[in-house]
Amino acid sequence: MLNTRITDVKDINLDHVFQCGQCFRWDKVDDDIYIGVVKGVFAKITLKGDLLDIDATGNLNWNEYLDLDRDYGEIKAELFKSEESMKEALEYGYGIRILNQDLWEVLVSFIISQNNNIPRIRGCVEKLSEKFGDEIYEYDGKKYYSFPDAAAIAKLDIADLDDIKLGYRARYIIDAAKQYQMESCDCDLEQATNWLISFNGIGPKVANCILLFGMGFHSAFPIDVWVKRIMKEMFNLVGDKSINEFAKMKFGEYGGFAQQYLFYYFREKKI
DNA sequence: TTCCAGGTGGCAT
DNA sequence: ATGCCACATGGA
Numbered sequence A: 001m002l003n004t005r006i007t008d009v010k011d012i013n014l015d016h017v018f019q020c021g022q023c024f025r026w027d028k029v030d031d032d033i034y035i036g037v038v039k040g041v042f043a044k045i046t047l048k049g050d051l052l053d054i055d056a057t058g059n060l061n062w063n064e065y066l067d068l069d070r071d072y073g074e075i076k077a078e079l080f081k082s083e084e085s086m087k088e089a090l091e092y093g094y095g096i097r098i099l100n101q102d103l104w105e106v107l108v109s110f111i112i113s114q115n116n117n118i119p120r121i122r123g124c125v126e127k128l129s130e131k132f133g134d135e136i137y138e139y140d141g142k143k144y145y146s147f148p149d150a151a152a153i154a155k156l157d158i159a160d161l162d163d164i165k166l167g168y169r170a171r172y173i174i175d176a177a178k179q180y181q182m183e184s185c186d187c188d189l190e191q192a193t194n195w196l197i198s199f200n201g202i203g204p205k206v207a208n209c210i211l212l213f214g215m216g217f218h219s220a221f222p223i224d225v226w227v228k229r230i231m232k233e234m235f236n237l238v239g240d241k242s243i244n245e246f247a248k249m250k251f252g253e254y255g256g257f258a259q260q261y262l263f264y265y266f267r268e269k270k271i
Numbered sequence B: 001t002t003c004c005a006g007g008t009g010g011c012a013t
Numbered sequence C: 001a002t003g004c005c006a007c008a009t010g011g012a
Helices: A014-019 A072-082 A084-092 A103-112 A118-132 A150-154 A158-164 A169-182 A189-197 A204-214 A225-235 A240-269
Strands: A002-006 A026-030 A033-038 A041-048 A051-056 A135-139 A142-145
Touching: A014 A026, A014 A033, A033 A142, A041 A135, A072 A084, A072 A240, A084 A240, A103 A118, A103 A169, A103 A204, A118 A142, A118 A150, A118 A158, A150 A169, A158 A169, A189 A204, A204 A240, A225 A240
Parallel strands: none
Antiparallel strands: A002 A051, A026 A033, A033 A041, A041 A051, A135 A142
C-alpha cells in the first residue's frame, strides 16, 4: 500500500464529500474513514483534523481527485454574496468538494441514476464492478473491484446484464460503451453537452451531472426532482428553462457548487 | 396496492 | 417546441 499524507486541508468533510450524491463507490467504515475504489485503485482515506491520510493500492493524484487545490472558502463566500439565502445550505454542507471523477464511470453511473434512487444506484454500480471489473484488493474479508472499462461492457450481450437489475437502462449502457469506445470529446461546454446528449439514455439532467462530476465544467447545474422542489420553495421558480436562467444569472461559473450545496442540504433534511 | 426514486425516448399535438 | 406516458426495479 502506498501512503499519501496531505497536510493543512481546509473545507473538507468526508461525509459531505462522499454522501452528497456525486459518487457511488465510497463506504464509511468509521468516523472520518472511508474506503473505495477510484480509477482502478483501492483506497482508504482518513481525515484527522486538517491532516488527510490515504492508503492506496496504486498511484493517484489525490489533490486533483479531491479537488484540494481549489479554495472552497472563496466559493462559499461568493455564493453567499450573490444569494444570502444560501447561508444554511452552505453551512450545512461546509465540507463538500466536487470530486474529479473518471468520466466513463460517471457517465454510466448517471445513466443508471435516471428515475432511480441512490441506494439502488450504488447497488447497480457495485454489481457491475463485481461482475465485470478486475479484482484489486481484499479488505476486511471483502473483495474490491475496479469499475469495468468501456471495452469490457461493449462486448457484452444484453442478457449478461440481467443479474445487475438495471431494468430498461441495460440497453443504454451497452450502447453507451460502444459509442464511448469510438468517440471522445476534448471540447468546450456546448460541444460536450451535445456529445453527451447524443447518447441514448442521456438527457439534459444526466448530461449536466456528467459535465460537472466527470468533465470539470463547474457551471453545469443539474436539475432533478430535488432541485425543482428547492427552486419552487426558495425562489418560487417553476420549469427547467426559468431555473436554468436563474442559475446562470445568479451562480454563473459556480452553478455546480451551488447546486450541490442545495441538493445535499435539502435531500438530507427532506424538506 | 400504489407511489416514488439525482429522467429519458417516443409519440402526439 | 411542448405535453403525456411507458419504462424495470425495489423499498416505503
